[in-house]
Amino acid sequence: MILQKRNIRIMLTVFMALFAGLTVYLAYSVLTYGERWATNPYNPRIASQKSQVKAGDILDRNGVTLATTDAKGNRVYTPDAQVRKALSSVVGDSSGMTTSGAETFMANYLLGFNDSVIERFYQEITGAKREGSDAVLTVDSTLSTHAYNLLGNYRGAAVVMNYQTGEILASVSKPGFDPYNLSQYKGDTDNEDSPLVNRATMGRYTPGSVFKLITAAAALEYYPDALTRTYTCKGELPVGETVITDANGEVHGKLDLKRAFAVSCNNTFATIGMDLGADRLKAEAEKFGFNNNFLFGDLLLYSSSYKSPTKKSDLGWSAVGQYKDLVTPLHMCMITAAVANDGVMMEPKLLKHLVNVRGYDYQELKPAEYGRPLSAKNAKTLQDMMVLAVQSGTGSRARVAGWTVGGKTGTAEVSEDEDVSPNAWFVGFVKDEGHPICVAVVLENAGSGGSKAAPVAAGILKKAKELGY
Amino acid sequence: MGRKKPSAAALLFIIMVFELSAFVLLSLRVQPIDLGAILFGVMMVGVFILQYALVNHFFPYIDRYILIIANMLAAVGLIVQYRLNPEIAFKQAGWLALGMIAMVFALLGVWKLAVWQKRRVTYILAGGGILLLALTLLMGRSAGGATSWFSVLGSTFQPSEFVKLIFVAVLAAVFAQPLQKRRLLLCFGFCGAMLGLLVLQRDLGAALLYAGTFLILLYVGTNKLSLVGLSLIGLGGGAYASYRLFDHVRVRVAIWQNPWAAYESQGYQIVQGLIALASGGLLGMGLGLGAPNVIPAYHTDFIFAVICEEFGLIFGVAMIAFYVIFIVRGALIALNAKTRFDMLLAFGCTSMITLQSFIIIGGVIKLIPLTGITLPFVSYGGSSMIVCMMLVGVLQGIAARNGQAEDEMLEQMEGNRP
Numbered sequence: 001m002i003l004q005k006r007n008i009r010i011m012l013t014v015f016m017a018l019f020a021g022l023t024v025y026l027a028y029s030v031l032t033y034g035e036r037w038a039t040n041p042y043n044p045r046i047a048s049q050k051s052q053v054k055a056g057d058i059l060d061r062n063g064v065t066l067a068t069t070d071a072k073g074n075r076v077y078t079p080d081a082q083v084r085k086a087l088s089s090v091v092g093d094s095s096g097m098t099t100s101g102a103e104t105f106m107a108n109y110l111l112g113f114n115d116s117v118i119e120r121f122y123q124e125i126t127g128a129k130r131e132g133s134d135a136v137l138t139v140d141s142t143l144s145t146h147a148y149n150l151l152g153n154y155r156g157a158a159v160v161m162n163y164q165t166g167e168i169l170a171s172v173s174k175p176g177f178d179p180y181n182l183s184q185y186k187g188d189t190d191n192e193d194s195p196l197v198n199r200a201t202m203g204r205y206t207p208g209s210v211f212k213l214i215t216a217a218a219a220l221e222y223y224p225d226a227l228t229r230t231y232t233c234k235g236e237l238p239v240g241e242t243v244i245t246d247a248n249g250e251v252h253g254k255l256d257l258k259r260a261f262a263v264s265c266n267n268t269f270a271t272i273g274m275d276l277g278a279d280r281l282k283a284e285a286e287k288f289g290f291n292n293n294f295l296f297g298d299l300l301l302y303s304s305s306y307k308s309p310t311k312k313s314d315l316g317w318s319a320v321g322q323y324k325d326l327v328t329p330l331h332m333c334m335i336t337a338a339v340a341n342d343g344v345m346m347e348p349k350l351l352k353h354l355v356n357v358r359g360y361d362y363q364e365l366k367p368a369e370y371g372r373p374l375s376a377k378n379a380k381t382l383q384d385m386m387v388l389a390v391q392s393g394t395g396s397r398a399r400v401a402g403w404t405v406g407g408k409t410g411t412a413e414v415s416e417d418e419d420v421s422p423n424a425w426f427v428g429f430v431k432d433e434g435h436p437i438c439v440a441v442v443l444e445n446a447g448s449g450g451s452k453a454a455p456v457a458a459g460i461l462k463k464a465k466e467l468g469y
Numbered sequence: 470m471g472r473k474k475p476s477a478a479a480l481l482f483i484i485m486v487f488e489l490s491a492f493v494l495l496s497l498r499v500q501p502i503d504l505g506a507i508l509f510g511v512m513m514v515g516v517f518i519l520q521y522a523l524v525n526h527f528f529p530y531i532d533r534y535i536l537i538i539a540n541m542l543a544a545v546g547l548i549v550q551y552r553l554n555p556e557i558a559f560k561q562a563g564w565l566a567l568g569m570i571a572m573v574f575a576l577l578g579v580w581k582l583a584v585w586q587k588r589r590v591t592y593i594l595a596g597g598g599i600l601l602l603a604l605t606l607l608m609g610r611s612a613g614g615a616t617s618w619f620s621v622l623g624s625t626f627q628p629s630e631f632v633k634l635i636f637v638a639v640l641a642a643v644f645a646q647p648l649q650k651r652r653l654l655l656c657f658g659f660c661g662a663m664l665g666l667l668v669l670q671r672d673l674g675a676a677l678l679y680a681g682t683f684l685i686l687l688y689v690g691t692n693k694l695s696l697v698g699l700s701l702i703g704l705g706g707g708a709y710a711s712y713r714l715f716d717h718v719r720v721r722v723a724i725w726q727n728p729w730a731a732y733e734s735q736g737y738q739i740v741q742g743l744i745a746l747a748s749g750g751l752l753g754m755g756l757g758l759g760a761p762n763v764i765p766a767y768h769t770d771f772i773f774a775v776i777c778e779e780f781g782l783i784f785g786v787a788m789i790a791f792y793v794i795f796i797v798r799g800a801l802i803a804l805n806a807k808t809r810f811d812m813l814l815a816f817g818c819t820s821m822i823t824l825q826s827f828i829i830i831g832g833v834i835k836l837i838p839l840t841g842i843t844l845p846f847v848s849y850g851g852s853s854m855i856v857c858m859m860l861v862g863v864l865q866g867i868a869a870r871n872g873q874a875e876d877e878m879l880e881q882m883e884g885n886r887p
Contacts, residue, residue: 001812005804007689008816012800015823019793022827023786025836030746030782037747042740045748045760113748 035297039107046107056110056132058091058102060141061352066091067103077179083141085176086148089198090139093179100198100300102135109133109354134355138167138365146463148172150456154443157199157329160460163337163429164436165367166346169469171330173199202302204326205442208412209264209449210425211321213335216261216385218284219272220378230256233267239313244270247411247448261385262393264409266320273319278308281319287373288335298350304331322413332427333440339386340429340438343379345370387431395426398454400461404431407457409449421445426453430461437464477533484541485514491548494756506551513547513562520569528576530872531865532802538795539861542846549775550849552757553768557849564851568858575859579866586810591642595659598635601628602666629667629675630852634859636663636679637817644690645810668711673718674828674842680704681824682817690813725838738765742774742833753781768849770841773833792826802864805871815867818860
């Protein structure tokens with residue numbers, strides 16, 4: 001029986017390992033995904049808690065009330081319809097039709113799910129109707145409304161961030177919706193044209209030339225002589241059976257990396273991409289957060305994707321942000337922020353702090369580093385290149401008097417059809433540590449980034465300056 | 470009767486306070502106070518203490534920790550059942566009482582009767598087990614996607630639960646004897662027939678449980694890794710074949726990989742379970758403050774999610790720890806056994822409880838594909854409760870034999886002293 005006893009001990013060890021696995025997996029999954037699962041719109045507890053708990057207010061960073069609960073328990077939003085629409089993507093709705101707004105994503109705070117047992121017990125015995133915490137967001141409602149208006153009649157999105165802390169100062173998606181008028185969108189939640197889709201965080205757009213930030217970062221990393229190499233742009237670059245062209249058939253002639261970035265030369269960046277190879281380009285994109293499931297505590301951000309092409313021409317196109325490259329505006333803003341912040345990418349933050357029933361602030365925002373996709377030296381070089389692009393390149397319409405602005409334009413082809421205008425992109429930042437602002441703008445089917453998106457970004461930055469950021 | 474055991478009074482007192490305060494909380498849910506809840510709680514605690522005292526008095530050799538944990542888990546079950554639906558809690562309390570009686574019979578049967586190893590008994594048990602499962606398949610009614618229920622005298626019972634005892638007893642008897650080709654082939658045939666019948670009944674959880682127990686006893690009993698490997702290949706092939714053949718198996722795997730994709734349909738149960746786990750957080754929503762009724766099968770298969778929702782992650786981990794202690798004590802009984810049969814029987818029962826709790830907790834928290842079986846001692850279900858208590862009875866019976874043999878040895882040694 002000695003062998004059998006040894007076998008029993010071995011099996012017992014296996015059992016222990018199984019149960020240890022059970023415990024670790026349970027704790028890991030609840031602690032990692034718990035908040036996401038609990039604040040899911042499928043969670044009927046949120047709706048049922050609403051009748052028993054007075055939901056907390058949602059405020060902007062300056063204390064402007066964006067959503068509150070009246071005496072009858074109804075949700076009341078800010079009275080100005082334009083402000084309501086501008087902030088609709090950030091605030092969301094209380095009936096659970098949108099999935100990413102604070103009303104749903106922060107429901108556990110607003111409805112007091114996060115209250116301690118003692119707090120719950122206290123509220124239970126005092127007989128008062130339970131109240132959730134107020135959520136103070138990082139967004140500025142004035143800046144957001146201004147940005148929303150600047151998008152004009154185009155569909156699209158704009159995001160403004162503090163690149164040192166990751167605070168989102170504005171995040172708007174057009175068209176927005178009016179939380180008082182939701183019934184008209186019923187059954188429309190899955191439609192990508194629906195106003196219920198938050199384009200800033202869920203809109204996966206072809207980046208076009210704004211992706212050159214990543215190709216340029218890869219060039220700086222892998223070529224010791226990146227800044228002295230020269231390229232010759234003949235307007236057309238034949239690769240296999242296809243030809244990589246520049247917008248409007250421009251011919252840039254002989255130029256170096258800085259100049260090529262300023263004039264956004266497809267020819268040069270496609271050459272760099274094909275020379276680096278798919279693996280390095282993919283690795284670089286992934287360092288910047290592509291193909292990554294973002295799991296941020298404050299917001300839901302869809303993942304961006306970079307797919308390795310097998311054909312050489314596709315590789316060339318992917319290096320200039322075409323092919324199957326897809327990115328969300330908020331992620332593009334984070335990429336710009338990483339460059340502006342000397343290579344340190346900060347996690348986007350939407351929650352400034354919470355205020356509990358008794359008026360105490362808690363869960364104050366703590367800036368968190370997401371990653372370091374590039375070295376400080378290369379980041380500074382890239383900053384200079386972006387400043388040059390605004391001073392004497394395609395981004396000239398993004399200039400703001402009194403600030404040194406750096407940026408990159410993008411004109412993303414979204415259809416083979418000549419009549420469909422490209423999406424206009426602009427990403428930019430203020431090169432001044434006292435005003436650490438960066439911005440990303442995308443306008444659907446608007447035309448060229450330099451002529452359409454850059455002025456919108458400039459308008460947003462001017463407003464930010466006026467507001468003292 | 471030489472050894473004196475330390476008192477478990479402190480432990481029992483803590484458990485009693487926990488159980489009674491839970492029922493006081495439950496009674497406060499309505500205005501005026503629900504005296505029934507308090508009465509139920511007091512009676513439950515009273516019965517537990519009485520049972521513990523009586524069993525301890527009449528069977529001094531038993532393992533008290535196993536008894537305390539089984540009672541504790543059953544109490545948690547009753548608390549949650551009462552919170553969900555008092556009517557169900559009353560029924561479950563009845564099943565538990567029957568289970569306690571069945572436990573004593575199982576204890577006595579294992580302790581005093583030495584027939585379980587006899588070849589004829591093994592054949593009868595094996596034949597009876599196959600017959601029961603086959604009859605269920607032919608005449609049973611289906612519930613929850615599985616045809617595993619059987620109606621007798623107006624009340625339904627689940628033969629696959631009772632067959633667990635038969636299964637363990639047959640395997641222990643076979644592996645307790647020296648290896649013999651013919652016997653081994655018969656045994657493989659028996660296990661294959663059992664598993665086949667269970668898969669045909671769509672009772673995948675039970676099939677997994679039986680297969681796992683078979684592998685464990687094969688390994689422990691024969692120590693032949695080649696046989697274990699061969700069986701693993703056979704079982705793996707069977708599992709793959711049923712994956713290809715049966716739609717319901719494929720669905721289970723698909724919703725395990727991504728339940729959110731099929732939220733509205735097959736993934737609903739898992740998703741709601743996960744949401745319940747998450748809503749509870751670390752410390753739970755509080756007893757009676759959650760919304761567990763939205764999870765299908767909340768009082769049977771998914772009771773672990775309900776417990777985590779209302780008592781919190783910490784208590785969920787504590788529940789896992791209770792099972793671990795139970796398993797360790799069960800393995801100790803096996804290790805102390807004096808005969809190979811006793812050892813394999815004890816370890817077979819322990820393995821059943823181990824695998825069953827692992828399969829269902831792992832399924833609910835999405836570690837492994839979900840297969841519907843009950844959480845031992847906790848889930849609502851008469852057959853399950855009675856059989857779990859009988860497994861405890863078998864373990865205690867072997868513990869009693871161990872204790873008796875050790876005492877006899879001690880006496881002999883004392884008698885030999887000059």
